[in-house]
Amino acid sequence: MLPTSRQNYHPHRHHRHQNYTYDYNYLHETTLSPHPHPFSQSSHTLEDIPIPTFTPADLPSRLLALNRRAAIVSAALAHLSAVVKPLETTKSEDLTENQLQDIWEEGVGLGRAMEEFREQMEE
Numbered sequence: 001m002l003p004t005s006r007q008n009y010h011p012h013r014h015h016r017h018q019n020y021t022y023d024y025n026y027l028h029e030t031t032l033s034p035h036p037h038p039f040s041q042s043s044h045t046l047e048d049i050p051i052p053t054f055t056p057a058d059l060p061s062r063l064l065a066l067n068r069r070a071a072i073v074s075a076a077l078a079h080l081s082a083v084v085k086p087l088e089t090t091k092s093e094d095l096t097e098n099q100l101q102d103i104w105e106e107g108v109g110l111g112r113a114m115e116e117f118r119e120q121m122e123e
Contacts, residue, residue, distance in 0.1 A: 066117075066121065069113070069120045072116070073114055076106070079106050080107060083102045083103055
């Protein structure tokens with residue numbers, strides 16, 4: 001027996017995806033805004049800069065880890081670009097729920113990658 005949500009499913013009937021009006025405020029509200037560098041403000045002095053907690057021997061492995069995180073950020077950005085690029089010529093009212101969901105998911109993935117990169121930088 002088919003699941004409840006697919007009982008009336010007809011594979012040969014094509015249903016148009018739900019379209020949205022130009023109310024995309026939630027797409028423009030982002031928590032991915034860049035964080036200011038902690039030492040970019042004029043109120044910081046040299047005494048405010050934390051002393052590194054690693055030895056010079058740790059530097060190569062830390063740089064490799066940071067490089068891996070940067071590659072992940074780059075890949076996440078490429079994924080988001082691949083989703084958005086074909087939609088650049090699409091009118092906003094023609095965007096489907098699935099397209100918006102894809103954009104959202106790739107944006108969240110990019111945000112996570114950026115957060116992990118920031119955490120790696122702070123180690």
